[in-house]
Amino acid sequence: LQVSPHDPWYRRLPVWILKWIGDIYIEIFRDTPMIVQAMVIYYGLRSAGIEITPVPAAILVTVLNTGAYMSETVRAGINSVDPGQREGGLALGMTTMKIMVKVILPQALRNIIPEMANMFLTNLKMTSVLNVIGVTELFMVAKTTGAVYYKYFEAYLCIALIYFILCFVFNRLFLLLEKKMKGKADYALAVEYMSDGE
Secondary structure, eight states, X not given: OOOOTTSOHHHHHHHHHHHHHHHHHHHHHHSSOHHHHHHHHHHHHHHTTOOOOHXXXXXXXXXXXXXXXXXXXXXXXXXXXXXXXXXXXXXXXXXXXXXXXXXXXXXXXXXXXXXXXXXXXXXXXXXXXXXXXXXXXXXXXXXXXXXXXXXXXXXXXXXXXXXXXXXXXXXXXXXXXXXXXXXXXXXXXXXXXXXXXX
């Protein structure tokens, strides 16, 4: 949202309120552990009379937690783009929205891919804490299997291998995406071609 500093206070107030709400949301979810967030959201909603099962509650917690971290990552990525890019877009007569979509965001996305990969893999591994609200995920399955067959080491070793394979595959996919976003390094060839043409 772009608001001119010369606008009256009552026009800037809605933007300020949205910014305060966003700041509070980010601070709460970045400064508390996911396991505590899961307990508060799941049991808080149920105590408020909202019937929610563990799986939707787990999805809600994961989305809110990831959103808080990713919003800061995207903000940092946007701020990392040279301000001259925006000025160049304005000089060409582009609107603020078109500059953001066509110029700023593609460059910001390229800068934040490594952090996005780290966040995705971290949350993939952090899903193991969601067993505190009764979600039957890998850790809960291994715990139950170990209790039934008295094979705790084998059960936990299996889920360790599963987590490793998942994270390894997704990490390689993110590396391929990052490589694709960089594009071809053919600027030297273009300069050489132009010099030969002269």
